[in-house]
Amino acid sequence: MSRVLNNRGYISEATRKKVYKAMEELNYQPNELARSLYRRKSNLIGVLIPSVSHPFFGQLTYYIEYYAHEAGYKILLCNSGQDSVKEKEYIDMLKRHQVDGIIMGSHTLDVEQYANINLPIVAIDRHLSDDIPYISSDNYHGGVLATELLLKKGCKKVAHISGPLILNTPANNRYKAFKDVVTKENVEHFVVETKLNKFEIDEYIRLGTELLEAHPDIDGIFASSDMIAAAIINVARILNKKIPEELKVVGYDDIELAALIVPPLTTIRQPIKEIAKKAIELILDQVDGKKVATENILPITLIERETT
Amino acid sequence: MSRVLNNRGYISEATRKKVYKAMEELNYQPNELARSLYRRKSNLIGVLIPSVSHPFFGQLTYYIEYYAHEAGYKILLCNSGQDSVKEKEYIDMLKRHQVDGIIMGSHTLDVEQYANINLPIVAIDRHLSDDIPYISSDNYHGGVLATELLLKKGCKKVAHISGPLILNTPANNRYKAFKDVVTKENVEHFVVETKLNKFEIDEYIRLGTELLEAHPDIDGIFASSDMIAAAIINVARILNKKIPEELKVVGYDDIELAALIVPPLTTIRQPIKEIAKKAIELILDQVDGKKVATENILPITLIERETT
Structure with missing residues (x-):
């Protein structure tokens, strides 16, 4: 079944249909878990950040969820607490849950470990490898x-x-x-x-x-x-x-x-809303098999208030 | 299949095994989606709040995710933006995703609509019905x-x-x-x-x-x-x-x-960390079929700083 899901081509369309037929015979009613299995897509996006209680990541996560929802995706939220053991655990968990992609705002691991994830990834504020797109403000x-x-x-x-x-x-x-x-x-x-x-x-x-x-x-x-x-x-x-x-x-x-x-x-x-929007776009483009730019730098603005 | 998952007793253990066997014959490898279907448990908890960008909910969500993770659960995050249409959509989506329970921090719907959700629920700061436990500070x-x-x-x-x-x-x-x-x-x-x-x-x-x-x-x-x-x-x-x-x-x-x-x-x-801990406890107790108290009031503390 994981082969079906991972879309590696070992399993024929006929076999996939057989799974679905077995479900139908057992009085199957649509439910997202079963549909996800059949469609090879969970419509879940993992969001791995240091902590959603940090206001920057709270606002970023709000907009990521907003744009994900607009595109019909759901967010699995993970707070690494900047702990590399926890970060690794979360990545493994997200893979087991067949997320369609991961937005990485926490990066405590060695760069090579991200290269082996084998899922659409978007990194926030880190260049992990030339194959993994990242978004950063200027x-x-x-x-x-x-x-x-x-x-x-x-x-x-x-x-x-x-x-x-x-x-x-x-x-x-x-x-x-x-x-x-x-x-x-x-x-x-x-x-x-x-x-x-x-x-x-x-x-x-x-x-x-x-x-x-x-x-x-x-x-x-x-x-x-x-x-x-x-x-x-x-x-x-x-x-x-x-x-x-x-x-x-x-x-x-x-x-x-x-x-x-x-x-x-x-x-x-920092254009927090635009960073979130771009992150979702880059995940979806990868899901669709499109080529995406590695470097995505968004413009900043100086806001003068009263401390200068 | 949804009957299997919803645990309503229409489908026998033998039938459930038949689904699993069909999966195995098709060269099944463990993956969480398939396991969730079999075990009737997704290990997902829906968290529905007004906005994770609001610092109170950001901190609350951080701790909810922390205690969920400790208990082997994952968080599906939903920001309602205090919009009742969106809140209703999210509740339906969470049900389709077979979450094991919902922590409701957003309550824009009529009380009756919550009573029909038919899943373990914990409400933060709202008494929805005598069957739905809520947590509040004093x-x-x-x-x-x-x-x-x-x-x-x-x-x-x-x-x-x-x-x-x-x-x-x-x-x-x-x-x-x-x-x-x-x-x-x-x-x-x-x-x-x-x-x-x-x-x-x-x-x-x-x-x-x-x-x-x-x-x-x-x-x-x-x-x-x-x-x-x-x-x-x-x-x-x-x-x-x-x-x-x-x-x-x-x-x-x-x-x-x-x-x-x-x-x-x-x-x-407000004891934000304790509210989060209690919310997870109350979901898990309901998942386990335990009886839980409707009213869960946690103590507050006056913190005197420099504005008084």
Whole structure:
């Protein structure tokens, strides 16, 4: 039966019909499980992310489910917690469940392990192999706009708080852009890296406090996520630093929180809805056997609010 | 086949075996779809919520998936967007997919429609019928603690911004508690109600601005969610009102945002993790044919931060 489903050509159309006939004889009524077996399609898409409780992934998952539903697909949600053992388990589970494709927003495994999945995959923010399409916002351009804004606004000593640089992800281009701009403009700068397995506010607050206590004259911070930027705004309050007068902050993502916090956050907007739409498109194109582009870079926008 | 799955007793064990044997003869290899058909269990749980992009539901869904995974279950995620047509469609879809149960966090339909679902259900924050268990935090106690805190801190004119009161949900007990406390203490008060189909920050900001412009001497607000409270903090900034000196604010939920915003929000903590754990327990108990309690009220905690 799995051969039928996996569409590897070992089993003839006649045999597939025989399965279906056996079901019919047993007083078969349509149900999705049986139909999925027959049609070789589950209409399920696996969504594997670090955590849906992180606002960026919450919003992304909302739109992925929205566009999947429009196309007649359902979402199996998996939170890896950035744990590679759990991530591997989930991938195996999704294969056993005959999902039609996987949207990978969590990538703690070695690149080779993804190449062996043998299902349509779309990676969010990671280049896994030339055969696996990925979607990313224009991280380099975002990093340039964020850093140039800080310098234009008069910052003399700036810091970047990056995601984990150990993974070779497109998001590292935010860091590269920061480095390029400050090097070119010869501005004193620092880089602090967050840990791979942590999306924790307390950890961000600890990092930000350490940085600003060690270098109280830092006057501009480009944070690689709005959650990190929100933590920095909190640290500034604790250390009695006025934003934007004494410290300017730029985030990345433009999650809903960015407009809501006080002061409202200047940030680089990722097109979250468009990323979700593209992810579904790329899964469906692969299901249909179409050739898809490996690199899918979507434009970002600088949103100036009140932290710069 | 659906009769086999629905376990209604029309089909004998012998017949079920015959289906399985037919599969085996056709060179069957284990796959979850086929196994689900045979075992009458999909190990899928449907999660139907307004939107996973709302932080409360994002955190709740994270923990639901966590405990489901621990128990060997997978989550089919559905965002109703508080649209009753979409909610009905999703329920039908979940039934076709033979989910073992549904966790309902969205309730836009008439109560009778839920009674006909004929599957293990757990409702979050709504009493649908005496046969359908629901989980709620102790909303009345939360409302009392929030309102009493405002009065204890000296507020003379207070407002409650409630969820939609049109649905008879346990969350309305937050409103009832507010009314009871202010009536007993004879304090001037206002109630503003948010709309059913809106979880939108702009809408909250509009409501809050109208309220505080019409009654600039309001000095205490109990908001029925942290998102609403965050919007009020924003409104206060726009209207140049100092928090907590001129206006005190208490939220409800204690989502991550509450500790992160400036000033950090005083709020009523819902035990989100425990609600998720209980939801999975109640589904599994029903799957196992156990009798479960209809009402499952979990305790809340007052978290005093800097807005009171």
